[in-house]
Amino acid sequence: MVKKLIFIMPSLTSGGGEKSLVTLLNKLDYNKYSVDLFLLSHEGLFMEFVPKEVRILPLPKNFTIFSLPLLKSIGKFLLNGSVGLAYNRAMFTFRNRSLKNVALREQYNWKYISKSLGLIKGPYHAAIGFLEKTSTYICIDKVDSATRKIGWVHIDYDQLGMDPLFDQIYFSKLDQIVTVSEECANVLESRFPEQKDKVKVIYNIVSPTIINKMAEQGQAELFGKKENQIVIVSIGRLHYQKNFVMAIETCKMLIDRGYNISWNVIGDGEEKQKLMELIKEYGLEENFKLLGLKSNPYPYVKQADIYSQTSRFEGKSIAIDEAKILNKPIIVTNFTTAKDQIVQGVDGIISEMNADDLANEIEKLINDVALRERLSATLAKQQLGTEDEIEKFYELIG
Secondary structure (H helix, E strand, O other): OOEEEEEEEOOOOOOHHHHHHHHHHHHOOOOOEEEEEEEOOOOOOOHHHOOOOOEEOOOOHHHHHHOOOHHHHHHHHHHOOOHHHHHHHHHHHHHHHHOOOHHHHHHHOHHHHHHHOOOEOOOEEEEEEOOOOHHHHHHHHHEOOEEEEEEEEOOOHHHOOOOHHHHHHHHOOOOEEEEOOHHHHHHHHHHOHHHHHHEEEOOOOOOHHHHHHHHOOOOOOOOOOOOOEEEEEEEOOOOHHHOHHHHHHHHHHHHHOOOEEEEEEEEOOOOHHHHHHHHHHOOOOOOEEEEEOOOOOHHHHHOOOEEEEOOOOOOOOHHHHHHHHOOOOEEEEOOOOHHHOOOEOOOEEEEOOOHHHHHHHHHHHHHOHHHHHHHHHHHHHOOOOOOOHHHHHHHHHO
């Protein structure tokens, strides 16, 4: 008998969680499972990779109105006689402007957004909120019938400054809480000891076969690399978490030390303008480039000399796993889960989280070609890839 599943995600715009979901959907056995996907936005980088077997549920009419600019949204609700929804839309904007912490905003705004979402009719064998916060809240409050309800946490919970008391209410109603690394699991078990028995680790699924195949696509020379130039690539949302301000500062230090650096960032986000201004201030327009989103970033990583991840915190970085599969010399900052992915000096370098130390470690990699070759050779011998994690998922949903 085919089992019916629903996955819930805010969008498939970009990001590790979003990529992880699309990869999982492409690994599912559709002879055994029927899949619905509920999104709050039907636009995004990864939409084209959703398998044809997946049914994307339509957006609720009231949420479509809720998503309009403030005055237009309120006007439409009032014309429809929906005074309560107009009030909720106004309060949503007020909360956004009064709360600086983005994660808290998302938590506390749920009560306003939720009124614009109707019930999602089941029955489902399993409902899966595939990202922390809103996806989990929809899973609990809006899926009317599911045998099992599962929530995914893709980050180190303590790093976003969320309200654990708010999430405790929802976590207590979940059958399982899945996270992506042992360190993330330790944090959840410590923060929510009452839910300890529900916590399970399932790694993000990455496929070496697909990544290596996609890495061969595209132009033979993407960077127009000059003689003695070192090409560094980073992937991530242009967001405080990814710490690209420090990457720019590090690039400036390396340039001042006489190195010809081409540092290329693949991603987009709310810090773009801030980063562009800093690049201009430091005169790095030719050395530090924001390339935007790329549906296939792998040729860029493959052609890089070094892959760098400057994050303040991560759950388990898919981008690092992908760079490992492409056998790149990798340097990351010492965020709490870095050691889950990198063995210091064996298959990568972990630097302190400051520009001075990062510049020093990159300088060592630049000057020590043998070290770069040794790191790459070690990665080439490792059994990388996590396709077998799909079996853990099947076991999870029963």
